[in-house]
Amino acid sequence: MDKVEVIIVGAGPSGLTCAYTLAKAGVEVVVIERGEYPGAKNMFGGIFFSSIMSKIFPDFFADAPWERFVGKRKFSLLAGNSEMAFDFTPSAFNEPPYNHSFMARRGSMDQWLAKKAEAAGASIINNYCVSDFLYEHDKVVGITSGGDHDTLLADVIVCAEGANSLLSEKARLRKKIMAGRRSIAVKENIRLPRAVIEDRFGLTGRQGAAYEYFGASVQGLLGNGFIYTNQDSLSVGVGFSLSDFTKTQTDKNPNDILDEFKSHPVIAPLLRGGETMEYMAHMIPSDGYDYLPKLYRDGLLVVGDAAGLLNTSFFHEGVNLAMASGIFAAETVIAAREQKDFSADTLEFYEEKLKKSFVLQDLKNCKNFLSFLHKHKSLINDYPVLLNNVLVDYFQVCEKPKIQIKKEIFQRVKKNVKFTRVAWDMWGAWSNLI
């Protein structure tokens, strides 16, 4: 059987960053991708967080196939047919390095990254699906696609196969992934002329807008809707927790929920005239700090989404955590190679690196985000409506003196909600969500 130094399963941001770092250090590395090219099976919301990318590749800004930089952000609360929003266009996001946030499409971005890894000396094999690992005693020693002759051996293997990680289960790094550990996202790529997008969203040049919609955007589910502007298309989608989806006992499927988001009176005018070019779906890890899989064993490391390394809070950062984990895995492999020891004792170094970095520190910091929202769904469903009603009353134009309006609002709110409860919820939201 053929043998190489390192096999990486999956050509996404974590796997390719790992491959690049290893190849650059002179390590023999083969990346195995089940799609017809890197990125062919990948989908994300649409924002590529590039703090790690631009550090490794200073030509990222000039050369990479990003669509627009995120110059405008909007966090919006939908309540029924109403919208309340916090729109944020800081000059700092509109100057280099553009807050390391760029709209992108994974197909082109992952292929760009793959070319970098190949140029550094990594080999990439497409159209090959790894169905299981090969073991010797308790050590992972190779991969197979199922056939007797379709095998490849390596000193160490890096599992970068993404959110629907079958291999990490087979290697017993985790139990079967359950609904509480994943969200689902569906999105459409909707084509619109560049000038229409720029006029409609108030954009100049390569500036882009990232709009996130909370509250009634996803039928009261724990999740949100989004619109991100590419150069001449929009990424429009919804994502929500699979366990909340189960609990809610809705009979709407994710496509219905996306369609209802798209036809919301606040959203529909933004999409008007657009032509849907593609429809896609993917899972999002929401393991959370306390439920991460085991990150290594003899001869094996897990990186990126497969390891559950995604910030599930408002920040939605995934790509930069994935890329950081790819670098840490590569550095660990390089150190293990010097010691000629790829056992769990040496590979443990990987977890230490993650713990010292922003990756696991951020995950630890937001570990209560989803569980808090699961327990306080009124924050998503009731408070937006309450706030909307208060604002409508407050700004009403009539012949009542304003002082009387304020008194009436106060009385009505007092009748409907307990202030101690609100204060308690807000304190909880402050400490768990922000």
Place this chain on the structure above:
Amino acid sequence: MTNNKKTALHSPEKQLTLEDKLFLVKTKKDTVSHIKVNSKMCKHCASKMCLIVCPAKTYEERKGVIEANYENCLECGSCRVICTDGAIEWENPRGGFGVTFING
């Protein structure tokens, strides 16, 4: 006139059906299914979440038996994760088969 205005503002774009959307997905169909459903287990399942969660409506119930139209699958894996009984045996399609996303 007022009515027209209201319709123009609130009417969604011509909604594509799920079938229309799936038609847009670039797929290389395999001849063998990458999904196996253990129907015996499904008989005792009350929720049958696979029928609802799949964004491509891959699963259908025919005469009490759950069948997977694997050609529709977008390979998200939600069905496998949401099935509490482990009745769905889901493997990746063979290398090079299945969906190819252009604008992922």
